[in-house]
Amino acid sequence: xxxxxxxxxxxxxxxxxxxxxxxxxxxxxxxxxxxxxxxxxxxxxxxxxxxxxxxxxxxxxxxxxxxxxxxxxxxxxxxxxxxxxxxxxxxxxxxxxxxxxxxxxxxxxxxxxxxxxxxxxxxxxxxxxxxxxxxxxxxxxxxxxxxxxxxxxxxxxxxxxxxxxxxxxxxxxxxxxxxxxxxxxxxxxxxxxxxxxxxxxxxxxxxxxxxxxxxxxxxxxxxxxxxxxxxxxxxxxxxxxxxxxxxxxxxxxxxxxxxxxxxxxxxxxxxxxxxxxxxxxxxxxxxxxxxxxxxxxxxxxxxxxxxxxxxxxxxxxxxxxxxxxxxxxxxxxxxxxxxxxxxxxxxxxxxxxxxxxxxxx
Amino acid sequence: xxxxxxxxxxxxxxxxxxxxxxxxxxxxxxxxxxxxxxxxxxxxxxxxxxxxxxxxxxxxxxxxxxxxxxxxxxxxx
Numbered sequence: 356x357x358x359x360x361x362x363x364x365x366x367x368x369x370x371x372x373x374x375x376x377x378x379x380x381x382x383x384x385x386x387x388x389x390x391x392x393x394x395x396x397x398x399x400x401x402x403x404x405x406x407x408x409x410x411x412x413x414x415x416x417x418x419x420x421x422x423x424x425x426x427x428x429x430x431x432x433x434x435x436x437x438x439x440x441x442x443x444x445x446x447x448x449x450x451x452x453x454x455x456x457x458x459x460x461x462x463x464x465x466x467x468x469x470x471x472x473x474x475x476x477x478x479x480x481x482x483x484x485x486x487x488x489x490x491x492x493x494x495x496x497x498x499x500x501x502x503x504x505x506x507x508x509x510x511x512x513x514x515x516x517x518x519x520x521x522x523x524x525x526x527x528x529x530x531x532x533x534x535x536x537x538x539x540x541x542x543x544x545x546x547x548x549x550x551x552x553x554x555x556x557x558x559x560x561x562x563x564x565x566x567x568x569x570x571x572x573x574x575x576x577x578x579x580x581x582x583x584x585x586x587x588x589x590x591x592x593x594x595x596x597x598x599x600x601x602x603x604x605x606x607x608x609x610x611x612x613x614x615x616x617x618x619x620x621x622x623x624x625x626x627x628x629x630x631x632x633x634x635x636x637x638x639x640x641x642x643x644x645x646x647x648x649x650x651x652x653x654x655x656x657x658x659x660x661x662x663x664x665x666x667x668x669x670x671x672x673x674x675x676x677x678x679x680x681x682x683x684x685x686x687x688x689x690x691x692x693x694x695x696x697x698x699x700x701x702x703x704x705x706x707x708x709x710x711x712x713x714x715x716x
Numbered sequence: 717x718x719x720x721x722x723x724x725x726x727x728x729x730x731x732x733x734x735x736x737x738x739x740x741x742x743x744x745x746x747x748x749x750x751x752x753x754x755x756x757x758x759x760x761x762x763x764x765x766x767x768x769x770x771x772x773x774x775x776x777x778x779x780x781x782x783x784x785x786x787x788x789x790x791x792x793x
Contacts, residue, residue, distance in 0.1 A: 359770060363769065385793050387793055388792075388793055389793040390793070416771050439773055441732050474793075475793050477791060477793035478791050479789065479791050482791065499793070500789070500790035500791060500793060501790055501792040501793060502725045502726065502790040502791075503725070503792065505724060505725055505791070507789075508791050519723065522765065522767060522772070523763070523789040538792070540792060545793065564726075571723060571787070573787070575724075575734075578734075580734075582722075582770065582774060582785070583769040584767045584770050584771065584785065584787065585767075585770060586772050587771075587772060703776075
């Protein structure tokens, strides 16, 4: 019995189509909610060469939607654990795990080895990085993104079609703030959206059907509503990336999204013992926070002032809105300084809460 | 003219509805957004794109159809 007999039985695929799948090279970035179903279907379908990029480790709260993993995988790297599971699913294909973060430095050489790039990431900064690296290396990107009960799917940079920047070009500052979605998500939603992404990948390889290029598919899991919106190509935005490609590899990422457990409220922070509060705002920023002992280290100077941090204590960061403090935590995580937390509230909310507590005393 | 407006993701949370009809008497998308910001001040600093009759349009586009959609980018995965 042939593993792929149900594929081969389709006149649109046949043995010739199955051979195309076997010869295809697909790089999936992110082995999380979207990445798991994408990888599962690509491996099962017999895509011959699959790369998996993910720096993150599996946590208990991932299992609600990241269906390649089980309890025994908690603490393991996602790319490596996904590879182990997929190799069991299909031992006739070649799978490469890249247990690292995608960066401006490694993306171009990585993309060159693959035909199709699949975006299953969870933050804007990496999504723009993937888009730009794909434009430079001239690779199509199968894009998927989710928010609570809704999803978006599209194919960018396919046969000189529109790119992600033609659809959404948000301000540079917001781009770098990451916008990690540590909000809730219905577990099955990434399953649906990721499966749609896998479907686009297979159609592109097999050269069948219509590809979602120049179109954004919107799906709402609560009411079955789906819409397709036409996207126009912006030559200006694409040319800007191409014109700046010589500087691409010198750019750096400012954000990491592994913050599920590092965000806390000021109330929770005050309950902890053995803590150091760090204000990462510029020293001129208002309001000043009183009633607690604070170390002031503006975010830009953080790496130069590591000696000011008492790493025997829990390090609790705050700033004006909660964004820079999140970045501080991710910078320190990369420097292997854990035990860091970011306060969710804005500085004025923190001030208000501390004043209330002080009056109560 | 009466415009049918659809909202998605975070935008629908701010407007507290997924669609509504709005009476509009001016001509282009940015004028329509000004009207919308008066109704929903919290929309003003949010990122979204506008589609008219299922096609993305720029802020200076004339309103020709009767359906607009406000699409925010989603980051989650």
